[in-house]
Amino acid sequence: MNTITRLVFVTGCAGFIGFHLSKRLLEEGILVLGIDNINDYYDTALKTDRLSILKQFQNFRFVKGSIENQELLESLFEEHDIDIVVHLAAQPGVRYSLTNPHAYIQSNLVGFATILECCKKHQIKHLIYASSSSVYGNNKKSPSSVSDRVDQPISLYAATKKANELMAYTYSHIYRLPTTGLRFFTVYGPWGRPDMAAMTFSNAIIAQQPIEVYNYGLMKRDFTYIDDVKESIFRLIKKEPPSEAASFHKIYNIGNHQPVELITFIQLLEEQLGKKAVLKLLPLQPGEVLETFADIEELANDINYKPTTSIEEGINKFTKWYKWYKKLP
Template sequence: MSLAHEGVVLVTGAAGFIGYHLTDRLLGEGCRVVGLDSLNDYYDPRLKQARLARLEGREGFRFVRLDLADRVGMAELFATVQPTVVVNLAAQAGVRYSLQNPHAYVDANLTGFMNILEGCRHHGVKHLVYASSSSVYGANTKMPFSVHDNVDHPLSLYAASKKANELMAHTYSHLYGLPTTGLRFFTVYGPWGRPDMAMFIFTQAMLEGRPIQVFNHGRMRRDFTYIDDIVEGVRRVMDRVPAPDPAWSGEQPDPGTSRAPYRIYNIGNHSPVELLHVIATLERELGVEAVKEMLPLQPGDVPATYADVEDLMRDVGFKPATPIEEGIARFVRWYKETWLPVAG
């Protein structure tokens, strides 16, 4: 039996982009899921409500509105739910927003994650899977990015908070034997995606006849990863509880593994795409030519991301493979047919 079917799965950020899709997948498999979300207004709450509406009322699903930073509320939730597996996808997201509102990242990504770890520790959770980010690679330039590389030079507070999550998780794996797996996601896109990300922003602006801001003069390269590939990777990792690495050595410490039950994986398409190609593909799918406002690289941004997914392939037998053209076509179809009628 799959570990996810043994008891209750707690998914935080269940009304978010990845959380919604993962919860939908788990419910489709017959799992029991408690979905947590604060439903904050970082972006259009109608999108979160629309995602949640597609989950509520389904067999096996219970929704709890709660902020991760609520220490008492989180402790009560763990005591009541007693989850077998926890997938933490709730976080304050966004690189550029972290320059304007840094305290939000401390509350959600540090204090909130601390409450998750404590809940897992005190209630016998068998596996904590949590979202990290490709942004942790920061100033690294050796491509593709490997989980076995040092990542000590973040370029935004968001990136630093995700690196901190990995360090905090390792501490709990070491001290309490809590199995933890961190997943570094690479530029996730697709239906029900986040409206603060380029794919959504560009599509909306182009359909409304507004110019789009193209940073780094379009030379930005991103390892765009389609949402279904992300969910497949997360789902497989959930059932692979990490074990201590017997080959790990403190003389030459491997950042991706440990003597504790701790693992880190990249989940990316392993195929970086230039931003100008993304825009050209959107133009073709939308039948609209974009008005481009070319701008320099923004503070906190990195010029390129590229995922090494060898560990993911070896351990769970999967690597993302949806071509950008196919993924964008699906996103545009969803945007026109589903989101536009909701957004008006």
């Protein structure tokens, strides 16, 4: 295992995964420089609340700004002795990409290019960046392996994430920049995004509003609890980065390896929240995939860790936080 001697730069530090990872690093005594533009894709109060927790640590510095701001990014790399970059800032969401494509081009492509250029120029030791399980599209093979072909994305969001992987590979190949891409599989847990299943469904259950359940609830998702995600990233940070033997570029699935039907996920939330959901069963929506299921063998071998949180335990922890945060009885 390698030791971090200087500073980790976390983009999207006020986001769901960025917050949890930053907090873990700070608790370990590691210096963290965080950036986030606090955009209004979802309620900024949640981002501000996450950020207020991080700001309690003396080893944390926050900068408000966008990753596509080349001048700002270059000044941060010049000013700080950055050791490792964990790039989590992005425009997320499949459905939003159907109506707001330009947001994805700017953040996920222009922003990522800016990150790559800064990492190259300043000879960053390791760039770890967020990809997505969406790159698998509707591949029929299950579970999804990082060796599978992923050249048929079915949403613009997925296309930008696949583009990120190709861009990273190019910089690794040409400039010998060590990069690691992480294909996240439906991350959930405390402080989660309001546009994702756990929070969306919980809000609807409490308000007794209809939940739109696509493919009649039969879609399966490889729900991955946030603690397992942050532990995986933390171990990759501590690990030696990809070397010439791996072409300086690696991709891992970050999943739970246990797909769960959406209807089962909702039923578990009902049990913990003590209310029945009002379901509006609908056909499959364009851009959505039928099943996500991660092959995590390579990740488990390389970091000596695999997710340990069952869906029942994860939902229990999420709903406890949810009721506390929403001030519910």
